[in-house]
Amino acid sequence: MKEIKIYDSTLRDGAQAQGISFTVEDKLKITEAVDRLGISYIEAGNPGSNPKDLEFFQRVKKLKLKNVKVVAFGSTRRTNIKVEDDANVKSLLTADTEAVAIFGKSWDFHVYEVLRTTLDENLRMIYDTVEFFTKLGKEVIFDAEHFFDGYKANPEYAMKTIYTAIEAGASTVCLCDTNGGTFPNEISEITSYVVKNVRVPVGIHCHNDNGMAVANSILAVQAGATQVQGTINGIGERCGNANLCTIIPNLQIKANYKCIPDECMKSLTSIARYISEIANVIHNEKDPYVGGSAFAHKGGMHIDAVFKNPISFEHINPELVGNKRVILMSEVAGRSTILKKIHEVDPTIGKDSPEAKKIIDRLKELEHEGYQYEGAESSFELVIRKILGKYQPFFNLNQFKVIVGEPTIGEFNSSAMIKIRVGDQVEITAAEGCGPVNALDNALRKALERFYPEIKQMKLTDYKVRVLDSEAATAAKVRVLIESTDGKDMWTTIGVSTDIIEASWKALVDSVEYKLIKDKNGNNNIKNHVNENAENKH
């Protein structure tokens, strides 16, 4: 089993991504998460370029990191000055890290067109800068920027740049496909050539502009590279960097390489999601291994086969990476999947019964209106109950009114009045909130607590808004998903309307009713949507 050093650049190359802006706190949290995942290196910017980075390097020293080595990142010295006079080089020292990554130009075109200097001066810049840090006793990783484009244009010069870095003491040379356009066969061939001709470890750094960053990284490893640079979830400039959350399990679970401690692999999905949260980006649910859809089955035939044996439509056991199998509820799910859900409410309903048909028809109708129960099984259970007559409303709405005003008076700008009826008793009350939905949520719970004290156990944990037909602008239809918990269970409900308040109201009502039915039935009908019958035969 060959060991691969994983080198994370989420804090540096990741921060170049559209929509990403890390605070110092964010950067520290990401460093700890990357450490927990057992990654070898984390690259964290240049303390000279930014006061935020300086603060980070000071505070990161106080963290107790077990696996990860923090790397400061900077360029070779500027043209025609002494390395010790270069402000950027000096600022790298203030990071006070054991290792530094120095990037230099390996493509002659960039030397002429961007640096606007001579090929020889560029070699001297590489030599001087690498030597400067080596002499200070630091581990120096040389990032050969645009190495593959450079090699294709002028192989002799590209090789000279890395030979120069090695001569000056670089401990690793990393071949970068900076523009992300190189093809897999080229990556294989060129990496293989470099590995045969240098005496230090070779790294690979790919970008995803041709959609092949992961494959390119894998092929480079198969050609002899032993360091892989990338980012968590592939965040990075343009189309992103090579996605470490795909590369690590590809190499470690499916090929014979060791990237991280085995016991860390199970935390891959949760750490990937955690970093999406910190980066404040929507987690890509289609991502291999760590996406919510990665092991989701929707087609009826596929679902049947997975019930027989999960290997039939899963390339690995999702538990290995801390993910899970999901069986989706939808009109193409097939009658048998919908029937399983119906049987959770009433096991006596036959497959071809008029009730089953009615439910399937209603599902199609609701999906047409914009409902999607794949992520909101609890609302779908309520639909089934209503059709089967197994539903009794816990309360009736007489009316509500929400008022939002500017300027704000006091702490909140929104207030909601609500009047409900439970049996023959009427409750009218009001509450304030940050925004209209929060005010309405507070008012509804306040009104119900007298009748159903168990409502106090429950709280909303997530609230999502999706605009369905955004071309209609402020009159567009929206889909609201609300995730709730009472400490024991977690459930998700849905509402759709052209009005965000109404959509939120529908999801709120479903959430409360689901909680009340659940408690009344002693939790009998509450099933996680992950199917427990499909054994893990992987």
Added chain:
Amino acid sequence: MKEIKIYDSTLRDGAQAQGISFTVEDKLKITEAVDRLGISYIEAGNPGSNPKDLEFFQRVKKLKLKNVKVVAFGSTRRTNIKVEDDANVKSLLTADTEAVAIFGKSWDFHVYEVLRTTLDENLRMIYDTVEFFTKLGKEVIFDAEHFFDGYKANPEYAMKTIYTAIEAGASTVCLCDTNGGTFPNEISEITSYVVKNVRVPVGIHCHNDNGMAVANSILAVQAGATQVQGTINGIGERCGNANLCTIIPNLQIKANYKCIPDECMKSLTSIARYISEIANVIHNEKDPYVGGSAFAHKGGMHIDAVFKNPISFEHINPELVGNKRVILMSEVAGRSTILKKIHEVDPTIGKDSPEAKKIIDRLKELEHEGYQYEGAESSFELVIRKILGKYQPFFNLNQFKVIVGEPTIGEFNSSAMIKIRVGDQVEITAAEGCGPVNALDNALRKALERFYPEIKQMKLTDYKVRVLDSEAATAAKVRVLIESTDGKDMWTTIGVSTDIIEASWKALVDSVEYKLIKDKNGNNNIKNHVNENAENKH
């Protein structure tokens, strides 16, 4: 230049994706779009499984398609019955298409475990079904399901399944990596072996469970495959199918293959976006070639280099695929990028002036609050104007009140009252709408029209809501982006608040003010955020 047949399965495999549900109208629109892109085949489900598909096949015949051939899709006959008695096989005939795709099992494990029959019976099922359609004069594409997993487990049997299909008359055999777990080196080797041993064209059908579907498809083509199956934007079950929007330009722009007519390539980005809209999924802005970030530059050094020569950080000229270069405004954009934006408002501001510093500091502050000007340059221009004293409010808000009520009285459930002041005149008015934001938008425009009739030219074209810290549930902070147009220009503005109404209000006000400043200044200060100075030297 070798010709590659592109085979789109957006309507069939794409419909298996989590969150996708196509109407017949959607399917017809997608067929027309795929035809406009010059793709050779489109696979469109089974008329027998679903009345929606039956309607589709009837209506698609009335479309005037120039390039694309419509294919009906179904499985081999069931075990131990005559092919002519199989309901699924018969239903395929009702599609009345020139070509059909028949999938059959190539992995012995699936024959035993899922079909629960013998290896010989599976071969007969393949033979009978392919022969049945061939005899009717149809072009038959045989999809060898799980071919690669099958080949690795039992190469002899996997090969037998495709030999059988060819013997029965299949015009193409397509090798499927159904579980998406095969490595690129395996794809190359196995495809190469098949191509050498069969006499009909070979296709490739990859899934993205290991993040390498695009590379695997490219490598299969380099190994001799001449048909590539995939979907637009890679939508599909689990992690999706091979993304045709990446594969087509990879092969045609960067390698020496012909996939679609040259004149269609420029419509790739707009068709990809159009299909995301129809499928009602968020377009992945990080997608190669067709994503909004695919040619977006944020790091200061990269921006400088792209200004010198775009080749330095772009692997192709974005115009080739109908996309464009974007220079992002952010704290890491570098002083020079922000200065360019400042100079659009006032060309006399120096790079180290206190005004420039003040603007950069304010930008960092606002980004910290949750603002992000990368997609909302118009709001950023207003920030600059306010700091430079080049801003005079067009109106002052005295107050607004929005009321949302249930049950709805009349057509709308929301109404807004607004009171504004323009100079020494006060206007108070009210309007209704679908939801509170729409009501407020209508009221604001109504109040302003008396003073600024040009407001009538403008309309909102997009409205996006992003929940920033969704764990705070209904009290979460939201970011609202509003896109507006007056027929001549298009601009985007932003608002952030814990209250969706307040966030929307901020974005609405910016949008109106931007329009008024733009008209007052005769459009002088309005620049598209795509930089026009960077020449296209690609």
